[in-house]
Amino acid sequence: MSGYDAALSDRQRALTAVILGLEDAPADEMAVVRLVRGRLRTQAIGALQAAGLDAKSLTRIIPRRTLEHRRQKGEALSLEESERAYRTASIVALAEAVFGNRDKALAWLNAPKPRFDDEAPMDLVDTEIGARLVEEALIQIDEGYFA
Numbered sequence: 001m002s003g004y005d006a007a008l009s010d011r012q013r014a015l016t017a018v019i020l021g022l023e024d025a026p027a028d029e030m031a032v033v034r035l036v037r038g039r040l041r042t043q044a045i046g047a048l049q050a051a052g053l054d055a056k057s058l059t060r061i062i063p064r065r066t067l068e069h070r071r072q073k074g075e076a077l078s079l080e081e082s083e084r085a086y087r088t089a090s091i092v093a094l095a096e097a098v099f100g101n102r103d104k105a106l107a108w109l110n111a112p113k114p115r116f117d118d119e120a121p122m123d124l125v126d127t128e129i130g131a132r133l134v135e136e137a138l139i140q141i142d143e144g145y146f147a
Helices: 008-022 029-037 042-050 055-061 062-071 078-100 102-110 128-142
Strands: none
Touching: 008 042, 008 078, 029 078, 042 055, 042 078, 055 062, 055 078, 078 102, 078 128
């Protein structure tokens, strides 16, 4: 990701914070690590839904019944769920930064792509390597390559 510039990274972190309903955007990647390690609140899932993510995408972060249990008990998301939620929001944020608005971003993320063996980019975000592949494609689009 040689061309991934600091301005795009900062915009991605700021949009990610908005998508997750956070008060402040993490200042840098280490702040993101601390945020995820501190475990996100369950409200982050509601914020993702409000941002336009469908039930299938949300279930890849946390099963619905588990989410309801955590909400009833007042528990935060687990470390793994927090990481998946942040990763998903971060990819949506990057797509929004690249395409200029969330509707276009979600349309691109939810449409199957030959590049991904006809899977939708959003379907790959449940794994770190899949998210990296989607991020690389988005950065290429931002740099002027067609993906």
